[in-house]
Amino acid sequence: MQQVFVTVGTTFPTLDLASHYREYQVIQCQRGDQALDMLVHLKQLQAPILLVMVDQQLPDMKGMAFLAQAKQHVPGAKCLVVTDQQSSESLGVLHFKVDALLSTCVPPEDFFFPVVDALLSQEAGVTRDVVCAPRCHRMCVIGHRWSADSHQVKDFLARHAIPFQWVDLETYPEALQMGEHGGVPLPLPILQFPDGSVLSQPTLAQLAAKIGLMMHSEIPFYDLIIIGAGPSGLAAAVYGASEGLRTAVIERDVPGGQAGMSSRIENYLGFPIGLPGAELAIRGSAQAARLGAHIFSPQEVVGIRVADSYRYVTLADGSELGCYALALATGVSYRTLAVPDLDRLTGSGVYYGAAMTEAATCQGKQVFVVGGANSVGQAALYFADYAQHVTLLVRGASLEESMSSYLLQEMALRDNITVETQTEVAGCFGGDHLEHLRLRENTTGSERLVEAAALFIFIGATPSTSWLPDTLMRDQAGFVLTGPQAKGDHWPLDRDPLLLETSIPGIFAVGDVRAASIKRVASATGDGAVAVSLIHHYLGFVR
Numbered sequence: 001m002q003q004v005f006v007t008v009g010t011t012f013p014t015l016d017l018a019s020h021y022r023e024y025q026v027i028q029c030q031r032g033d034q035a036l037d038m039l040v041h042l043k044q045l046q047a048p049i050l051l052v053m054v055d056q057q058l059p060d061m062k063g064m065a066f067l068a069q070a071k072q073h074v075p076g077a078k079c080l081v082v083t084d085q086q087s088s089e090s091l092g093v094l095h096f097k098v099d100a101l102l103s104t105c106v107p108p109e110d111f112f113f114p115v116v117d118a119l120l121s122q123e124a125g126v127t128r129d130v131v132c133a134p135r136c137h138r139m140c141v142i143g144h145r146w147s148a149d150s151h152q153v154k155d156f157l158a159r160h161a162i163p164f165q166w167v168d169l170e171t172y173p174e175a176l177q178m179g180e181h182g183g184v185p186l187p188l189p190i191l192q193f194p195d196g197s198v199l200s201q202p203t204l205a206q207l208a209a210k211i212g213l214m215m216h217s218e219i220p221f222y223d224l225i226i227i228g229a230g231p232s233g234l235a236a237a238v239y240g241a242s243e244g245l246r247t248a249v250i251e252r253d254v255p256g257g258q259a260g261m262s263s264r265i266e267n268y269l270g271f272p273i274g275l276p277g278a279e280l281a282i283r284g285s286a287q288a289a290r291l292g293a294h295i296f297s298p299q300e301v302v303g304i305r306v307a308d309s310y311r312y313v314t315l316a317d318g319s320e321l322g323c324y325a326l327a328l329a330t331g332v333s334y335r336t337l338a339v340p341d342l343d344r345l346t347g348s349g350v351y352y353g354a355a356m357t358e359a360a361t362c363q364g365k366q367v368f369v370v371g372g373a374n375s376v377g378q379a380a381l382y383f384a385d386y387a388q389h390v391t392l393l394v395r396g397a398s399l400e401e402s403m404s405s406y407l408l409q410e411m412a413l414r415d416n417i418t419v420e421t422q423t424e425v426a427g428c429f430g431g432d433h434l435e436h437l438r439l440r441e442n443t444t445g446s447e448r449l450v451e452a453a454a455l456f457i458f459i460g461a462t463p464s465t466s467w468l469p470d471t472l473m474r475d476q477a478g479f480v481l482t483g484p485q486a487k488g489d490h491w492p493l494d495r496d497p498l499l500l501e502t503s504i505p506g507i508f509a510v511g512d513v514r515a516a517s518i519k520r521v522a523s524a525t526g527d528g529a530v531a532v533s534l535i536h537h538y539l540g541f542v543r
Contacts, residue, residue, distance in 0.1 A: 002023070002024060002025040003023075003024050003025070003048045003049075004024065004025045004026075004042060004047050004048060004049045004050065005021070005024055005026060005027075005049065005050050005051035005052065005053065006028075006029065006035060006038065006039065006042075006049065006051070006052050007026065007027070007028045007029070007052075007053045007054075008030075008032060008035040008053070008054040008063075008066060009030065009053075009054055009055025009058055009063070009082065010055060010059070011082050020113060021120075024050070024120070025047075027042075030058075030059065031058060031059050031060050032054075032058045032060050032063075032065070033060055033061075035054075035066065035070070036066070036069055036070065036073070039052075039070055039073045039074055040073055042074075043073050043074065049074045050078060050119075050120055051077060051078045051079075051080060051116070051119055051120060052067070052070055052074065052077050052078070052079055052080070053080045053081075053116070054066055054067060054070075054079075054081055054082070055081075055082050055083075056081055056083035057083075063081055063083070064081075067079055067081070071385075075385045075386060076359075076385050076386060078099045078119045078120075079098045079099050079100075080098065080099060080100045080101075080102065080115070080116065080119060081100070081101050081102070083101065083102075099273055099274075100115050100116075100119060100272075100273040102115060115272075118275075119273065139157075139162065139163065139164040139191060139192070139193055139194065140164065140165045140167060140191070140192040141153055141154060141157070141164050141165065141166050141167065141189055141190075141191055142167045142169065142175050142189060142191075142192070143166075143167075143169065143188045144168065144169050144188060145170060145361050146349065146432050147188055147189065147347070148347025148348055149188065149189055149201060149347075150188060150189040151347045151348075151351070151355070151357070151358065152204070152347065153189050153191065153207065154166060154357040155254075155355060156204055156207060156254060157207075157211075158278065158356070158357045159254040159255075159256060159260060159278050159281070160211070160213070160254060160282075161282050162211055164191075166357075186198070186200035187200050187201040188200075189201065191207070191210075193210070197210075204253075204298050205298060208298055213298075214294060214295060214296055215297070215298070215299050216296070216299075216319070217248060217294060217296065220320075220321060220322060221246075221321070221322040221323065222245075222246045222247060222248045222294075222322070222323045222324075223240070223245040223246045223247065223325065223539065224240045224245045224248070224323060224324070224325050224326075224327065224532075225247075225249075225250065225311070225313055225321060225323040225326050225327070226247065226248070226249045226250070226326075226327045226329055227250050227301050227313065227327070227328055227329060227330055228249075228250075228257065228328065228329035228330040228331055228464075228511070228513070229249050229250075229251035229255035229256065229257070229281075229285065229295060229297065229329070230256060230257025230258065230259060230260070230331045230511055230512070230524065231256075231257065231259050231280070231511065231521050231525045231528070232329045232331075232510040232511025232512070232524040232525060232527045232528040233249055233251070233257075233327070233329030233511065233528065234249070234255065234281070234284035234285060234287075234525075234528070235284070235510075235524070235525040235526075235527070235528025235529050236327050236329065236528035236529070236531050237249045237284075237288035237291075237295070238284065238287050238288045238291060238293070239528065239529050239532040239533075240293065240532045240535070241288055241291035241293040242291045243532060243536070245532070245535070246292075247292070247293040247294070248293065248295075248321065248323070249293055249294070249295045249296065249297075250296045250297075250300075250301050250313065250315070250321075251295065251296065251297040251298065251299065252297075252298055252299065252300035252301070253297070253298055254297065255281045255282075255284070255285045255295065255297060256278060256280065256281025256284075257281075257331040257511075257512075258277075258331060258332065258334075259277045259281070260277045260278055260280065260281035261277055261278075261353040261354045261355075261356075261375075262277030262354060262375055262378050263277070263354050263356055263379055263381070263382030263383075264276055264277075264378050265277055265280065265378070265521055266378075266406065266407075267404060267520075267522075268521050269522060276356075278356075280521070299316070300315065301313045301314065301315060301316075301467075302315065302316050302467060303467065303469075304326065304468065304469055304507070305469075306504060309324065309506070309542040310322050310323070310324065311325070311326045311506055313326070324506065324539055324542055324543065325506050325508065325535045325538055325539060326506060326507045327507075327508045327509070327528075327531055327535070328468075328502070328507065328508065328509045328510070328513055329509075329510050329511050329513065329528065330463070330465065331463075331513055332461035332462055332463050332464065332512045332513065333462050333464055334352045334458055334459060334460065334461075334462075335459050335460035335462050336352070336457075337425060337457055337459065339425050339427060339428055340427060341427070341429065341430075342428050345428055345430055345433065345434045348432060348434065349430060349433040349434025349435075349452070349453065349454050349455065350428065350434055350455045350457070351454065351455070351456050351457070352456075352457050352458075353456070353457075353458065354375070354378070354379045354382065354456060355456060356382065359382065359383060359385075359386045360386065361453070362387040362453055363386050363387070364387070364388045365387050365388055365453030365454065366387065366391070366450070366451050366452055366453055367383050367387040367389070367391070367452070367453060367454045367455075367456070368390075368391050368392075368393055368425075368450075368452050368455045369383070369390060369392050369393070369455075369456045369457075369458065370392075370424075370425060370455065370456070370457045370458065371392075371393075371457065371458030371459050372392075372394045372395075372396060372399050372402040372403060373402055373403065373458060373519075374403055374404050374407060375458050376392060376458045377392075377399075377403050377404070377407030377408070377410075378407065379458065380392055380411060380417055381410055381411065381414065383454075383456070384416050384417050387453075387454075389416045389417075389418065390414075390416060390418070391417075391418045391419075391420060392411075392417070392418070392419045392420065393424060393439065394419060394420065394421045394422070394423065395422065395423070395424050395442065396421060396422070397421055397422060398421060399419060399421075420439075422441065422442045423439055423441055424439070424440055424442060425437055425438070425439060425440075425455070426438045426439065426440040426447055428452075428455065434452055434453070434454065434455060435451070435452070436449055436450065436451055436452060437449070437452040437455065438450075461512065461519065463477065463478045463479045463480070463512070463513050465478045465479070465480060465513060466478070468480075469504075471490060471503065471504060472502055472503055472504050472507065473485075473486055473488050473502065473503040474515070477515075479514060479515035479516075479517075480502055480509040480513055480514055480515060481502065481503065482497065482499065482500045482501060482508070482509050483497055483498070483499045483500065483501065484496065484497070486501065486502050486503040488503055490503070491503060492505065493505055498534045498537060498538060499530070499534060500514070500530060500531045501534065505538075506538055508534065508535065510524070510528050510531045511524040511527050512524065514527065
């Protein structure tokens with residue numbers, strides 16, 4: 001069935017939407033009541049509705065009143081409002097959760113179509129987790145929704161923007177026969193490819209090799225090696241490769257880092273409707289690769305050694321790569337919760353990070369999110385479009401100091417989002433998946449048991465630096481010292497360390513792993529760009 005987007009109002013018939021969006025089914029209604037009836041009908045047909053565009057002024061109701069009702073029928077659809085921005089009534093649009101706001105005076109070719117294209121791309125191009133009956137024209141992932149292995153495969157494919165169909169055995173038990181070998185079911189998850197080949201319970205390395213990701217280098221030496229492909233690492237790769245440096249990026253998981261797991265980044269310059277973190281990672285990776293950077297993923301660096309003016313990284317497979325300059329962009333990881341049984345249920349209702357591929361399983365359920373940073377607010381707003389209710393659990397007394405005001409304002413407008421301060425998880429329970437949480441109110445010590453379909457955890461920031469050599473100076477929390485702070489007793493050179501240089505000359509630290517860094521995407525990308533300028537300066541000493 002074709003993916004659908006619906007327009008409501010009198011503005012849209014003047015646009016040639018049908019020819020511009022031929023791959024979609026465009027349904028146009030002029031009145032709000034007609035459109036609501038249409039949405040109910042499409043929902044009954046299980047039509048995939050990606051986008052609803054509405055005029056702020058409809059013949060029979062306000063556009064925002066229409067959206068409030070429409071979201072009950074299609075909670076996962078993107079919402080775009082077209083309004084006269086000079087009108088005082090248009091200000092009400094800003095107090096409702098919409099994905100884009102457009103003016104009627106903007107030429108379609110200049111802004112209207114690009115914004116709609118971006119919304120459709122976000123919904124249809126990055127999130128590929130579609131529950132449907134098995135078909136054979138693209139990769140098919142067969143598994144159980146409460147399987148940690150299945151979740152890992154789905155998440156890996158989605159964050160790489162690899163199209164796939166998700167077939168849940170709970171819904172389609174007959175699909176297990178598709179994965180039989182000699183009459184014996186293969187271990188889950190089972191991946192079937194369009195060429196007829198099959199992978200059963202693959203490692204991420206096996207899956208990466210199958211889908212054609214680069215994991216090994218054909219050259220032994222680079223000008224610059226970057227460890228980590230978050231925003232700072234990808235920015236360093238873009239600037240390094242574009243300025244003629246032979247550049248390699250080594251990422252142990254999926255490009256994007258923690259930012260790549262964000263459901264929506266709305267305060268990054270140049271993206272007025274925001275963008276999913278996965279899309280930022282995909283764009284950055286593609287840009288770096290187009291400029292000549294080699295990106296190896298998933299591949300892990302387990303050691304560093306220095307020999308004269310050369311730096312070498314040891315990979316998990318025992319091989320080595322050399323370079324003149326090395327940039328640490330390993331970022332941070334979420335801290336784990338010390339709660340009994342939590343580890344057993346991780347990947348089966350308990351997730352670290354946004355885990356957007358699990359949104360469909362949250363439909364109509366009770367969801368809990370732990371933490372207080374921007375990523376928590378972004379996740380809460382995302383899952384609120386699917387879940388019956390989302391509860392934020394915050395150990396502190398408020399969110400004002402840790403979360404941006406735009407997120408606080410958006411959450412306050414959502415009826416199905418609740419914030420519980422001074423509350424933490426004291427226990428979790430379930431068989432093959434999470435079913436209940438025990439919550440503790442810290443001021444009184446009282447506890448209560450609640451139903452929970454999913455728990456998403458975003459607590460603290462632990463730098464990924466335990467594997468680094470002891471001679472590389474870090475602060476008490478493990479973050480890497482740079483610049484003047486890195487000039488310890490063992491600094492070997494007459495000159496001072498450069499601004500982002502560590503206590504080992506020629507090794508730089510960028511992004512969240514750096515001590516005293518500002519934990520924002522924009523500052524991380526700025527670090528990556530500045531580091532390349534400093535690396536050019538450093539290379540002038542050693543080459």
